[in-house]
Amino acid sequence: MKKRYFSALIFLFCIALLSSMTISAADTITYWSMWNKGEPQQQVIEKAIADFEKEYKVKIDVKWVGRDVATAIKPRLLAGENIDLVDQNGEELYGGLVANGIAERLNDVLELHVPHEQKKVKDVLSKETYSPYIRKDGSLYIIPYSFVSSGFWYNKTLFRELKIEPPTTWEEFLDMAGKMRKARLEPVAFGLQTGVYRGYFPYLTAMRILGAGSLNDAAGDPTGKLFEDPRWAEVGDVIYTLSKKGKNILMKGYESSVYPAPQMDWVMGIAGTFYCGSWIPIETQSAAGPDFEYGTFQFPTFKNGKGDPTGMECSPFGYAVLKDAKNKDLAKKFIAYFLQKKYAESWVYDTMNMSPRLDAPAPKELKDMKEALNRANSTFRLNDGIQADYPEWYADVYLPTLSEIFSAKITGKQFQAKLRDETIKFWAKKSK
Amino acid sequence: MLMESPILNNRYKNFILATTIPVFILYGIFMIFPILQSLYYSLFDWSGFTKNMTFIGLKNYAELGTDNFFLKTVWTSLKYVLYGGVLIIGITLLFTYAITGYKSKRMKDLVQMILFMPNTVSPVALALLWGFVLNTRWGLLNSILQGLGLGFLAQGWLGDDYIFGAALSLLVWIHVGFFIVIYLAGADRIPPSLYEAAEIDGANEWKRFIMITIPLLKDVIETSIVLWTIFAFKIFGYIYAFGAGGCGSDPSPGIRNLSVQLYLTAFGKRTPINRLAYASAMAIILLLLVAILIYLIRKVFKSTEILEY
Numbered sequence: 001m002k003k004r005y006f007s008a009l010i011f012l013f014c015i016a017l018l019s020s021m022t023i024s025a026a027d028t029i030t031y032w033s034m035w036n037k038g039e040p041q042q043q044v045i046e047k048a049i050a051d052f053e054k055e056y057k058v059k060i061d062v063k064w065v066g067r068d069v070a071t072a073i074k075p076r077l078l079a080g081e082n083i084d085l086v087d088q089n090g091e092e093l094y095g096g097l098v099a100n101g102i103a104e105r106l107n108d109v110l111e112l113h114v115p116h117e118q119k120k121v122k123d124v125l126s127k128e129t130y131s132p133y134i135r136k137d138g139s140l141y142i143i144p145y146s147f148v149s150s151g152f153w154y155n156k157t158l159f160r161e162l163k164i165e166p167p168t169t170w171e172e173f174l175d176m177a178g179k180m181r182k183a184r185l186e187p188v189a190f191g192l193q194t195g196v197y198r199g200y201f202p203y204l205t206a207m208r209i210l211g212a213g214s215l216n217d218a219a220g221d222p223t224g225k226l227f228e229d230p231r232w233a234e235v236g237d238v239i240y241t242l243s244k245k246g247k248n249i250l251m252k253g254y255e256s257s258v259y260p261a262p263q264m265d266w267v268m269g270i271a272g273t274f275y276c277g278s279w280i281p282i283e284t285q286s287a288a289g290p291d292f293e294y295g296t297f298q299f300p301t302f303k304n305g306k307g308d309p310t311g312m313e314c315s316p317f318g319y320a321v322l323k324d325a326k327n328k329d330l331a332k333k334f335i336a337y338f339l340q341k342k343y344a345e346s347w348v349y350d351t352m353n354m355s356p357r358l359d360a361p362a363p364k365e366l367k368d369m370k371e372a373l374n375r376a377n378s379t380f381r382l383n384d385g386i387q388a389d390y391p392e393w394y395a396d397v398y399l400p401t402l403s404e405i406f407s408a409k410i411t412g413k414q415f416q417a418k419l420r421d422e423t424i425k426f427w428a429k430k431s432k
Numbered sequence: 433m434l435m436e437s438p439i440l441n442n443r444y445k446n447f448i449l450a451t452t453i454p455v456f457i458l459y460g461i462f463m464i465f466p467i468l469q470s471l472y473y474s475l476f477d478w479s480g481f482t483k484n485m486t487f488i489g490l491k492n493y494a495e496l497g498t499d500n501f502f503l504k505t506v507w508t509s510l511k512y513v514l515y516g517g518v519l520i521i522g523i524t525l526l527f528t529y530a531i532t533g534y535k536s537k538r539m540k541d542l543v544q545m546i547l548f549m550p551n552t553v554s555p556v557a558l559a560l561l562w563g564f565v566l567n568t569r570w571g572l573l574n575s576i577l578q579g580l581g582l583g584f585l586a587q588g589w590l591g592d593d594y595i596f597g598a599a600l601s602l603l604v605w606i607h608v609g610f611f612i613v614i615y616l617a618g619a620d621r622i623p624p625s626l627y628e629a630a631e632i633d634g635a636n637e638w639k640r641f642i643m644i645t646i647p648l649l650k651d652v653i654e655t656s657i658v659l660w661t662i663f664a665f666k667i668f669g670y671i672y673a674f675g676a677g678g679c680g681s682d683p684s685p686g687i688r689n690l691s692v693q694l695y696l697t698a699f700g701k702r703t704p705i706n707r708l709a710y711a712s713a714m715a716i717i718l719l720l721l722v723a724i725l726i727y728l729i730r731k732v733f734k735s736t737e738i739l740e741y
Contacts, residue, residue, distance in 0.1 A: 071699045074480050095704030100481040193590055195681035195702075253568040256588025256595075259681070261569055391703045395696075396501045400685065403592060429498050432491075 027058040029331050031085040032073055034317075037064045040351040041146075045087075047346070048338045055115075055337075058330060070096040077102070077322075084325040085334065090133055090142050090316045091381070095388035097320050103141040104321040104328055110140070112336040121336050128379040129316050129356035132212075143335050144316030144356040146347060148278045149369055150200065150382075151296035151312070152188075153266060159295070162272075166297035170238070173300040177249045180272040188242070189271035190250040191257035192406050195399060199383045200275050202402055204299040204313075205238045207380055211307040215384035218419070219393050222427030227420035231306075236405055236415030238302075245408035255407055267292070275299075277315075281365035282352050294365040298372050312372055314379035316356065397422040467719065473712040480698065480708030492713035502714065504685065505693040506721070512600065512664035512689055513725065519604045520611060520660060521653065527608065528615040528649075529641045544616060547609040555606075555669030562602040563674055566590055592686055599674055599687040603667065611656050618652035619645055654733040661725050665690050665718055690718045 031049075035042035042064055049060045065072045070092045073083055086097065097103040110122035117124070121143070129147045134140050154166065162183055167173040177187035191197050206215045209231050218226035240246045244254075251262065251271050260283070266274035267284040274280070281294050288294075301309040319335045321328050344355035352363045354370060362370035373379070386394050401422065405415045474492050476485040496502050527547065534540045550558055565572045566589035574586040589598045622645060630640045646653075668691045672683055682696055682703060696703070698711035 068699075070704065074699075077481060078483065092702065092704055095700070096481065096706060099704070100479050100706070102481055193595075193681075193684060253588050256568045256591030258563065258567070258590050261567055265569065387703055391700055391705045392707075395682070395685075395703050395705070407592065429495065432494065432498070 027327075027330070029058065029060045029084045029327050029334060030082055030325075031060050031062045031087075031331070031334075032065050032069050032083055033062060033086075034067055034069045034088045035064055036066045041347075041353070044343060044346045044350055045338070048340075048343050049334075052334055052337050056330075056333070060334065082326045083322050084327045084331040086320050086322070087145075087318065088320070089148075090130075090144070090318065091385070091388040093142050093318070093320045094133065094385075095391060097322070098141045099388070102323050104323045104325070105139045105141060106143050106319075106321060106332070106335075107138070107140050109143050109332045109335050112332065114339050115337050116340060121339055124339060124341075124358060125356050126358050126373070128373060128376060129314050130318070132314065132379055132381045132385070133316065142316060142318040142320055143339075144318035145335075145338055145344075146317040146351075146353050147356050148315050148317070148354070149313050149373060150275065150277045151298050151369055151372065152273045152275050153280050154273045154295050154297065155269070156293035156295040157291075158269065158272065164272075166295070167300055168297070170300045170302050174241075174247065174249075176272075177247065183272075185269075186251040186265070186271040187249045187273065188251060189262040189266040189274040190254040191259060191262040192255045192403065193258040194262075197259070197262065197276070198399060198402050198406065199387075201242060201299075202235060202239055202405070203383045203386075205235045205302075206232075206307075207311060207384065208299065208302050208305045208307045208309070209234055209238075212311055212378060212380040213384065214307075216381075216386055216389060219386045219390045219398070219423065221423065222431065224420040224424040224427075227416060227423060230416070232416040232419060233412045234302075236410075236412030238412075239402075239405045239415070240408060240412050243406055243408040250406075278354060278366050278369055281363070285365075294368075296366075296368040296372070308376075308378045310372075310376045311378045311380055312376045313382055314373070315382045393423070393426055397426050467716075470712040470715045473709045474716050476709045478709035479706045481706065485709070492710050493717075495710070496713055496717060501685065502693065505688045505690055506717075508596070508687065509665050509689040509721075511596065512603065512667075513661050516600055516603055516607070516664055517657060517660050519600070520607050521656060523604065523608045524611045524615050524656070525646065527612050528619055528645070529638075531612070531616060532619050532641075532645065533637060540616070544612060547612050549609065550606045551610050556673040558606065559602065559670050559673035562598075562605075563590070566598050592684070595684050595686045599671060602670055602674055603664075606670065607660065607663065611660075614652055614656060615649065618649045622648050650733070654729065657729050658726050661729065662722055665722050668692060668695065690714060690721075694718065 033042070033045065035045065046062075049062060052058070053060055067088075069086060069088050073086060076083060086093070088096075093103070110120065110125075112121050113119070114121055114124055125144070129144050130140060130142060133142050152166075159166065162179060162185075164176055164179055165172075167176045180187040203215055210229065214226075218229075218232075221227075242249045244250070251257065251265060254262075257265075262271070263274055263276060263280060263284055264287060265271045267288045281288075285292075298310075298312055319331075319338075321331045321335075325331060339357065341357065341359065344357040344360040347353055347355050348361055348363055352365065354360075354362055354366055381388075383394070386398065397419070401410075401415065401418050404410045404418070405412075410418060473485075475487060475489055477488045477491075478485040527543075531540055531543055534543070564570070568574060568586075568588045568590065571589070573589065577583060577586045587594055589595070626644050626648075627640055630644060635643065667689060671687055671689060671692050672695070674683070674687070683692055688696070694711045694714045697705050697714060698708045700706055
């Protein structure tokens, strides 16, 4: 009798052992995420992870690391730890993992089928949300599940009251600023001390006047010749016009203004517009109140501008897979899995963000921006990609020069000359 | 008596050895080894993402010599040492003068506690608070100035022209509270008989402070200068959080000390520079600079007589 009990116990133990081994290390994805536990974005991803685990009988070992995920994975990778999947914004993924050659080419993910749908990933995704990230050799290292863009934010009610139409050209923009001044409104809320804000106007002007890729090419040109194009002086002139010594379009005190003051100045109605990313409704809705009518218009165009007048910024948040990861295929499967429509909709409604899926709706606050993207013939990277491709040039040459032109310490021509000279010096130092 | 017995003496030596050797081993592992490792890494071109490192000898050091951005942060760090040192030591001495004059011990403790309190709060929280106080449009400082009819003095404190002073004021505020504890402990050691004798000789309170307290606090002042020099180069949290500018922006170049620049070069975040080996060279320069400065400070103080009582 005792023997029987003992055998039964051994049998049960073996069953338990076997069942625990069914999800082995080979079926486990190690996933490091930029989201923090408790954030709405984390909750949407967590739900998809749970569904994926159930459906495929695998395990996703996820670490909610937060925004410093690219920094956090460094020591783990050096210690030989396996990480399969990482999510972060495109610039950081390209500046970190791709620049160091440790990211897996993800072009094959575009050919995967989205589970429970009769379409491939490439058929459900808007190409504009990732096309600026396709390298010259055709390689793509990021698959987006979200994206942000930017535009001039305005309060539609206020514009109606002032009888202002959202401008499309530089002349209309100046006219709008004049009307706002007459109505005792600051035309544009702005904070020079926040790097993201400082970068917007100069690079967007360059995208309109010189075209996408112009800033990136010029930044990487050791001869400085690309900055000799006189249109760079025009870019400088536009920034000078915005400054206090130009047409004084930027809000008073902008030189010392810092996040979040400008967006609060705008939402409180002190300023008429504010240029920023698509996250603005999330950050300002509590101060704005339920009746606030969010609207956006795109950066104005310039006469004889070489850039695409419909072009707009598109910064994806997405997945990268590590080249030496143990479970690359499974990680790629999860990427396709998360692109299902139900998760895209949840992403839109629960997190108030935009989904790169063509058929995904947009939150009402981001409707104008999504429509602009639908109209856009092309997209470009934030800061034309220089922050990721030439980070030291961006920090050492570009940002300090922008500070000078915004403070009207230099003119448009001096701006052009300074960019050229400092770029030559920068690359000469690097070549030593 | 204890040391006179040879057996006990041997035991005492063994005890000293047994307690100090582990400390030296730990110091070696956690201090000396990482320094040597940094020195080793500084000779390579390396991002820190993979194990692939390219030996480049002293090229990183040569580049540092021509890196205007790095040189600017060295200069900013030295400005923190100099301006911060003068302000912190000066204000701490004034507080020491005021607090030692209090008759009530409770009052002394209370003021000391209030001054020290910022040191118990997270640097990030304090830095953000200071940013709000100095905010041009919404800030408390400009609002007070305007309320007092001194609106003409209100400035854009976080702009390029004032941001170093704004960051320095934060550091001074925090560190005065830290050093006051050391200074008061030093002042409390001074025998009251010296003050009594000076009083009989007709010296007033200020004179007694200048002629007795300050000379007898010389060793404390030296220690505080050494500590501040190290802090000025090493402080990270306050400067990083204060100057970050939000939205993932990096701290303003005008307030970065060597530690902040080193971190941004090694990791970069939104601006992914990722030059870990180059940052290691910065760390070695930081170590050398601090060592040289401390040596000079010690030398200056050694040349002056330390009074004993």
